[in-house]
Amino acid sequence: MLAAAGRRMRYHGGNVKLLLLLAPCVLALWVPLYNSIPPVLFGVPFFYWFQLVLIPVSALAIVAADWIGKD
Numbered sequence: 001m002l003a004a005a006g007r008r009m010r011y012h013g014g015n016v017k018l019l020l021l022l023a024p025c026v027l028a029l030w031v032p033l034y035n036s037i038p039p040v041l042f043g044v045p046f047f048y049w050f051q052l053v054l055i056p057v058s059a060l061a062i063v064a065a066d067w068i069g070k071d
Contacts, residue, residue: 013068020065024058 027033034050041049 017065017068020061
């Protein structure tokens with residue numbers, strides 16, 4: 001009984017880990033989401049600064065997925 005509960009928890013953690021790793025990839029590949037110039041931030045068009053913001057967001061998602069994967 002206890003082993004089945006442990007397997008379910010690991011499976012649920014795997015789904016969360018997959019979602020954390022997949023979300024930044026989908027955001028980066030979904031170009032129509034950020035294919036625009038406005039809003040401009042410090043003279044930088046949205047197309048560029050969105051990609052730059054996505055870098056630390058992706059790193060945080062990788063770290064969170066790693067923490068979830070540790071037993």
